[in-house]
Amino acid sequence: xxxxxxxxxxxxxxxxxxxxxxxxxxxxxxxxxxxxxxxxxxxxxxxxxxxxxxxxxxxxxxxxxxxxxxxxxxxxxxxxxxxxxxxxxxxxxxxxxxxxxxxxxxxxxxxxxx
Amino acid sequence: xxxxxxxxxxxxxxxxxxxxxxxxxxxxxxxxxxxxxxxxxxxxxxxxxxxxxxxxxxxxxxxxxxxxxxxxxxxxxxxxxxxxxxxxxxxxxxxxxxxxxxxxxxxxxxxxxx
Numbered sequence: 001x002x003x004x005x006x007x008x009x010x011x012x013x014x015x016x017x018x019x020x021x022x023x024x025x026x027x028x029x030x031x032x033x034x035x036x037x038x039x040x041x042x043x044x045x046x047x048x049x050x051x052x053x054x055x056x057x058x059x060x061x062x063x064x065x066x067x068x069x070x071x072x073x074x075x076x077x078x079x080x081x082x083x084x085x086x087x088x089x090x091x092x093x094x095x096x097x098x099x100x101x102x103x104x105x106x107x108x109x110x111x112x113x114x
Numbered sequence: 115x116x117x118x119x120x121x122x123x124x125x126x127x128x129x130x131x132x133x134x135x136x137x138x139x140x141x142x143x144x145x146x147x148x149x150x151x152x153x154x155x156x157x158x159x160x161x162x163x164x165x166x167x168x169x170x171x172x173x174x175x176x177x178x179x180x181x182x183x184x185x186x187x188x189x190x191x192x193x194x195x196x197x198x199x200x201x202x203x204x205x206x207x208x209x210x211x212x213x214x215x216x217x218x219x220x221x222x223x224x225x226x227x228x
Contacts, residue, residue: 033216040123042205042220058215090159094209094216101147101209103216105159 002026006091006106013081013113021076021109023091031094032074033058033103034066036087043090049074081113116141116208120219127196128227134181135191135222137206144168145211148182148189153203153221162204165189193224201226 004025013019025032030051035043045058047066055066063085065077074093078085091106117140127133139148150162165173165182172180177197181190193200206219 031216035218040220042120043218045215045217048215056215059217088157092159092216102149102161102164103159103207103209108157 004091004093004104004106006089006109008109009107011109011111013078013111015082015113017081018077018079019081020078021089021091021111022073023075023106024073025093025104026072027093027095027104028071029093029095029104030071032068033092033094034064034074034076035090035092036060036085037090037108038087046076046089081111083113085111086113087111116143116146116210116215116217118206118208118217118219120206120222122222123220124223124225126225126227127193129196129198131196132192132194133196133224135193135204135206135224137189137191137219139187139189139206139208141187141208141210143210147209147211148180149207149209150178150180150189150191151205151207151218152200153205154199154201159205163191196226198226198228200224 007022033048034046049055049068052071089109092103094103119138146167148165152160163175177194203221209216
């Protein structure tokens with residue numbers, strides 16, 4: 001049972017470069033999320049998708065774009081990376097409701113922008 | 115947007131003792147979900163315990179229990195018989211009933227000492 005799979009696990013970018021972080025879940029969840037984690041800041045929501053075909057901004061969306069390609073996949077794109085985007089990125093998914101609801105997380109991507 | 119506040123950036127407890135981590139939140143919704151997640155140095159996000167807002171009974175999972183005060187919008191985590199393996203970052207999180215945004219606090223770093 002793979003759960004939530006994020007790729008890559010590590011990445012170094014030069015300022016101005018672009019890249020896409022990939023995320024896929026195999027739990028048939030409707031909701032998917034992208035977070036960034038910085039020291040002392042907790043997990044801050046970048047974008048989320050409540051269902052296939054819909055996306056919404058979270059707390060820190062500037063500099064990012066997302067695509068909910070299908071129910072399984074939710075990608076995060078940095079069009080022109082900046083040093084301020086150096087962070088650990090987490091993808092998560094959730095069944096959204098019910099007694100057993102919880103969010104499942106990928107292993108994270110450590111991104112460094114130099 | 116719902117906000118989640120963890121007022122204790124760092125805490126320390128001796129092995130076998132009991133510790134309580136605090137969390138408050140702000141919402142206008144009547145039904146929602148609350149979570150405590152643990153993040154050890156491996157960076158993996160692990161669900162510790164969940165609480166549905168409409169359930170008055172406090173959730174319990176082995177050595178972990180919560181004190182859920184809906185009117186006060188408070189959701190504290192009590193760890194009994196602390197173990198060295200409990201050393202981790204602990205995050206409080208709020209999920210709306212529709213499973214849309216999942217918002218986290220900034221975390222509490224817990225150190226369990228021998």
